[in-house]
Amino acid sequence: MAAYDEMFGADGAFADGASRAVYGELKLWMDAASPEFFDARRRQAELFFRRIGITFAVGGEAEASERLIPFDIVPRILSGGEWRKLERGLIQRAKALNAFLCDIYGPGECIKAGVIPAELVYQNSQYRVEMTRIPPPHGVFVHISGTDLVRTGEDDFYVLEDNARTPSGVSYMLENREVMMRLFPELFARHRIAPVETYTDGLLSTLKSVAPVFAEGDPTAVVLTPGPFNSAFYEHSFLADKMGVELVEGSDLFVQDCRVHMRTTEGPRQVDVIYRRIDDDFLDPLVFRPDSAIGVPGLMSVYEAGRVTIVNAPGAGVADDKAVYSYMPEIIRFFTGEEPILKTVPTWRCREPDSLAYVLEHLPELVVKEVNGSGGYGMLVGPTASKAEIEAFAAKLKGDPTGFIAQPTLALSTCPTFVEKGLAPRHVDLRPFVLTGADGVRVTPGGLTRVALTEGSLVVNSSQGGGTKDTWVLDD
């Protein structure tokens, strides 16, 4: 099946290689430039990224390697009209997710009403019973989310997954824009492109807005990182730097007198908001994993006392479980009373025997994912898998059906991308970043466009060799 192309639309939509209107100006400019010019710019781009030092450590390889995520200089462009619809959908989804989480840790109305089966919530390993006693400050569970969207047609955007734990990639969105502005200032003069640089200001405002009600004066926020060995450490330090807040590890924080303090050269300083980039399991060895050496002992007791805010709230992971995802249309209707604006991919829950039977029969056409997986690991892309891979996966699936969901293989849209042989269409997705604070919801125009660099590949994850592009929302 031919994929929708971001620049050229559906197959043969325009005569003589003309592009969609939104790409018109870019196409003219690109046609006028020489291949040598682009080669030079691509080398420059790589140099910029090396100098910035933006790297991503790839797990699962023998030698821990840090490498650049490939950057493609052809931007992905959305029209203002397209974006406004996406933005409304994202805000609706963020509100529904927060209402859902408040409900499942509180009265459980959506379970009583049969919107979602109890077992998917209560038996979910991400359901943190501790949160039944702790209403998060200002009722926000998911302050920062990165929703993965894919496009299959002119008006068809699907949500692929909600990343409600600690979504990463926002530093690439910001760096990509900076590099593009340095490389192609003339393009920014010829287009009116919505800025993304405001993200970090918005993030800091969001963090401060959810400070405990007891916080005095200007709340102190920190970024809590597992340390330099984490794959996203660059992003942690980048965000702390841009916000002008401290980047801390667990050992820099301690609990005393029911407050969290950080050690500084000028003595202890109280911390009000912790933007943590470590998983729930490692937050507090007194409550979660006792062997965690990267958390803060006693953190949860201060949190329960309402004297510190943890961002995102512990237990938010239930919302990005892939089996819960399949109930999102019902969850949105139940909590907002509206029809979902963004589409949800039809999902077979392998926990249901009928679905499992269907999935096993149709493995070559489906994408099968672990309900708790991320990073594109542990998934099967039926159409590109070998017979042996499919057979091995079928055995895995039969062994633990509740651990998997399956979806039809979507024809992800493509976007022209520079590869060895020149420009060629490659599949892309889009991860916009949504901030939810006590002061409202902020969505940065655009987001991170990820591109699968291998021809025909649908796996865009950076950990699997995907690249990124700058994403433009035109101010039209």
Add this chain to the structure above:
Amino acid sequence: MRIRIVYDTRYAYETPARAVAQVLRLTPRSNDGQYVAHWCVELDIDEAAPCGEDAFGNVTHTFFTTKPLSHLTITVSGVVETADTHGLLSGVIEPLAPDVFLRETALTTMDDDMRAFADGIAGAASRDRLTLLHDLLAATHADVTFDTASTNVATSAVEAFALRRGVCQDLTHIYIACARHLGIPARYVSGHLVKLDGDVEQQAGHAWAEALVPGLGWIGFDVANGVCPSETHVRVATGFDYLSAAPVRGSRIGGGTEHLSVKLAVADLAQRQMQTSD
């Protein structure tokens, strides 16, 4: 039965430990089968240990100290009056949806061997849940030998079952894992047991399981003894497994090797004068 409990937990650190933080789940609550007449938790350091409650409804005491400690003693003493309820638990506030007790935890995982064991007991014949739970109790008690030498606090149900050996904690984990596998919400209880053979001094606290039977509620199953808890049992804390109901959970920086010594005396006051060994 009027039961007196004196429970000393003493930590000695090789070198002074810093930033010692602990959460204690050492305080029982009253319910229809037990009345806590008197209870006291004391520390030998100058820190407040405010009382709180955890997600399971357990009473907690939490403390932090920044002073270096070479040793730390937690002394618990109290009197509880108990009545035999034939294992039936009532008069307890249940803060959580029972379905949360169907989840597998790291200490209560299953393997094929255990699944075969549990499914074998469940059999083909449809029985009521209570009978099934009693059969599971008898089978676990019979198949797994009580042995204090082969497991430790971090041993999982799968590991203990492979050995067919363990202490009350392991037997309880095996029982809970099997019950959950059979679709029955089950949880861990830590507590104390009066030994009817007259041994007042004990090496460690006791543990048993509770499983949910519709219409009856939570019912206790003491796997180590193959019986339902009676007036000899004092229920202290509950959770998914040992870890979430642990009497003491702590963290510290430094301190080197930790030497833990426990002095526990559980006595039926009607039977004898309390023996204090200090």
